[in-house]
Amino acid sequence: MVIKNLKDVPHEDMSAFKGVKKQILIGPRDGSEEIVMRYFSLEPGGNTPYHSHGFPHVVKVEKGQGIIIDKNGKEHSLECNQVIYVEDDEVHGFKNTGTGSFDFICIVPPRGEN
């Protein structure tokens, strides 16, 4: 069993992405070989790339206000306690549209974190 606190988990190098912070809360380094739980914090105005990849996302919004852009370019408002499933190869992107941090957990299979 591994127990830790979000605040003690180091941030990954996200210098290529403006206004995006990422922590790997639980993953292979903890012995978790099937499920990886990451935590993203987007600064106001910050966004993730509008992209796709060969693995799914299971997301739960934890804090703030934002949007997700779907494969048709449509924007969907997001707030705390909304959950999202993004299937393999589905184009998507997140953006902070609020005035504070926009935070969400994003769970992927291990191939999504290699």
Add this chain to the structure above:
Amino acid sequence: MVIKNLKDVPHEDMSAFKGVKKQILIGPRDGSEEIVMRYFSLEPGGNTPYHSHGFPHVVKVEKGQGIIIDKNGKEHSLECNQVIYVEDDEVHGFKNTGTGSFDFICIVPPRGEN
């Protein structure tokens, strides 16, 4: 893409467990074939069985105060934003030790929800 709100997700039948509510936030019914995200709410005094099973848990505490009991019977205090990895076949149990609801998300592979 599936988008929904925690408050709109129906509760599963947990009548065999006193003081335990469970929702399947994202799972096979949403098309998610690799990852299942559940949400548990334990009433004050409520607890999950002290048990083990052949699949892992990835947990994040969302609300309230509780404990997890590890394989040695040791109790570990839990509060919001603590994360836990429970490996396959590791004995564990959760209990609400606070005065309000003790809520956590618990992610499993699909074999954990069949």
